[in-house]
Amino acid sequence: MAKIICVLYDDPIDGYPKSYPRDSIPKLTVYPDGQTTPTPEAIDFKPGDLLGSVSGELGLRKFLEDLGHTLVVTSDKDGPNSVFEKELHDAEIVISQPFWPAYLTAERMAKAPKLKLALTAGIGSDHVDLQAAIDRGITVAEITYCNSISVAEHVVMMILSLVRNYIPSYQWVIKGGWNIADCVSRSYDLEGMEVGTIAAGRIGLGVLRRLKPFDVKLHYTDRHRLPAEVEKELNVTYHPDVESLIRVCDVVTINCPLHPETEHMFDDKLIGKMKRGAYLINTARGKICDRDAIARALESGQLAGYAGDVWFPQPAPQDHPWRTMPHHGMTPHVSGTSLSAQARYAAGVREVLECWFEGRPIRNEYLIVEGGKLAGTGEHSYSKGNVTKGSEEAARFKAS
Structure with missing residues (x-):
């Protein structure tokens, strides 16, 4: 069974919402270029709810625990004493967001010998050292077009x-x-x-x-x-x-x-x-x-x-x-994490995890690194290398 670490941003300062301004969000099935929206076998959340914060858990807990996996959800991601760093040593999958990124540097990957999949709940995987992922054979994926x-x-x-x-x-x-x-x-x-x-x-x-x-x-x-x-x-x-x-x-x-x-x-x-x-x-x-x-x-x-x-x-x-x-x-990094977008990227994460655990191919559009090389969207949009240098400065936010 796998251990999954999911790094999400904190809940609202006055607590997780008990109600929302709207009762529903529009349902989309296809993006402007014809790509279909995420198609997981099922979801365990209500679209329009706050899924991107720690209490929302991307709607993943029931799904993962029913399969016998261990899910650790935290917002504490920066510095050597963070929950993320302490839990990383035996994790197989790390899920993070561009809005509150768990920077997966080469040093952190070296501390996580079981790590096989780095999954972005959103788009943009630059918080992952892509060169280190290539060198270590780690798959990197994101939910392309979701937001x-x-x-x-x-x-x-x-x-x-x-x-x-x-x-x-x-x-x-x-x-x-x-x-x-x-x-x-x-x-x-x-x-x-x-x-x-x-x-x-x-x-x-x-x-x-x-x-x-x-x-x-x-x-x-x-x-x-x-x-x-x-x-x-x-x-x-x-x-x-x-x-x-x-x-x-x-x-x-x-x-x-x-x-x-x-x-x-x-x-x-x-x-x-x-x-x-x-x-x-x-x-x-x-x-x-x-x-x-x-x-x-x-x-x-x-x-x-x-x-x-x-x-x-x-x-x-x-x-x-x-x-x-x-x-x-x-503004803080909010453009891609509206409640509407969260429903899509949460469903996309579920779709990728279903494929991963069932041994089915992940959509090519979602792939950034696979098999030791840039793949899918990564091959089209990224270059080899690393842009995480300096990310340790994020720890100063917590310190201040």
Whole structure:
């Protein structure tokens, strides 16, 4: 029988919900590209419930314990004395989330000789040292597409929030003011702006489709060019590299995976080539941007605004400069863990585990590493290597 460690974020500060604002969520069976939503044999949860926190347990306990497996669920993930570290030595499967990542470094893998599967409840497996997983023959999988549209919606919300100066305007209301001039002195129309996405995969393409009705001029760059008919449908301009895109865009949204080629891509030099007063949106991964370069660009005015919900490490220490830099619209990593998305990624985790225990193949779309090499989505979207260096800093959040 297997031991499974599931690392999830903490429950709400006032306790696990006894009721919810809505009685149900829409039921989806297929994604925009034709891929079907997760199809487990059964689920032991109600879609729309809070599944991503420790009490929700991704709805897995009954399923796993009925099969005789041991499930350990914790939010204590960082540092040598964490529950995660103490339980890792005999674990066969580790389940983690991008929003509250259990960083699976090479050092941690070395302490877990029985580890065979690292499963992401969501999308984005950069919190796993993929090179170490390749070298050790560990399978890495994620629930591809489960929350891509959730993130695309969040991107559009953040673009509008920055360009229209929504957050400071809302704060004037909270403070009891009616300071219209203060609100509009940084407010513009999105209409007519040049908007570009770094990568046009499931999330990036979702963003482009949602922005087209705003009468903006769309741009993209990607290692895989979109079909000609899609470019024509969206009237989107392709750029062969990031630099040619960012030079012409008023708004840039980052939607590429984090791997060695994209780590710290947006540094002082690249940001300096953007239009002065451009807006940068990052719901991909925090480490794609140089932390201090972003803060400097906002302070100097090179960037008019920066918004995102991804940080490095996660959770970000209390003194992380993105908490206090000017003109930001940061949130904790929430874009892909709406209650709607949780129902899909919980069902996807169940589907993968059913396949694993029954000896059936995992969907190719869900695979990142298998058989000692990049596979499936991993082969299409990632590069070999490791981007977990520095993740030990996450322990400072708990310490503070």
